[in-house]
Amino acid sequence: MPAEDLRLDTTGRVPNNVLPVRIYRAALKDRTPEQIEAHLAARDWTxxxxxxxxxxxxxxxxxxxxxxxxxxxxxxxxxxxxxxxCTVGEGDVLLLPAGTGHRNGGGSSDLLVIGAYAGGREWNTCRPEQTDPDEARQRIARVPLWTHEPAE
Incomplete structure (x- = not known):
């Protein structure tokens, strides 16, 4: 099943990215956390x-x-x-390009999310009310693209 692409506004306090968010539905369903981590690592998401x-x-x-x-x-x-x-469930994969704003809007009590970063890069946490969006956009522009899609 192909990924869903979502394009977000890039003009506000949350920079987002010109690259779309990609959602792969049920791409990693019925896998253990260890299997998910191994799958991601094999695609250079560490x-x-x-x-x-x-x-x-x-x-x-x-x-x-x-x-x-x-x-x-x-x-x-x-x-x-x-x-x-966007409501997502077991096995769904979200690829969030650098700068993509996100937050938990409510989930089930058994929620377990596994996160990883392209190329194993170190990440920072920016909050819109505490971060200069123009400086953030400059950092985002320097982040190299990923080498492999996480769910293909």
């Missing part, structure tokens, strides 16, 4: 973690991020305040 998604709007200006829903479901708000609401 520096992984397991947890949830912050309940506040934020973005990363130093790395492209992938989020895999290993268990449960969640509504992710993409793009910043008033952004696109």
């Amino acid at each position: 520096n992984s973690w397991r947890n949830g998604i912050y309940p506040f709007h934020h973005y990363h200006s130093s790395a492209h991020e992938v989020l895999v829903i290993a268990r449960g479901q969640v509504t992710v708000i993409l793009g910043g305040e008033g952004g696109v609401q």
Whole structure:
């Protein structure tokens, strides 16, 4: 199944990215967290973690991020305040280009998300109310593209 592409506004306090958010539905369904991490690592998405998604709007200006829903479901708000609401569940993969605003808009109690970064880059957490968007856009422009799609 092909990825869904979402283009977000790049003119506000949340920089977002000219590259689209990509959503791969059920691409990694019925896999253990260890299998998901191994799959991502084989595609050069490393520096992984397991947890949830912050309940506040934020973005990363130093790395492209992938989020895999290993268990449960969640509504992710993409793009910043008033952004696109996207409900994702087990096995869904979200590729968030650097600068993409996101936050947890509510999820199941069993939610487990596995995150990783293209090329294993170090990530930062930027909040729109605390970060200069023009400086963030300059950092985002220097982030190299990923070498492999995370779910193909």
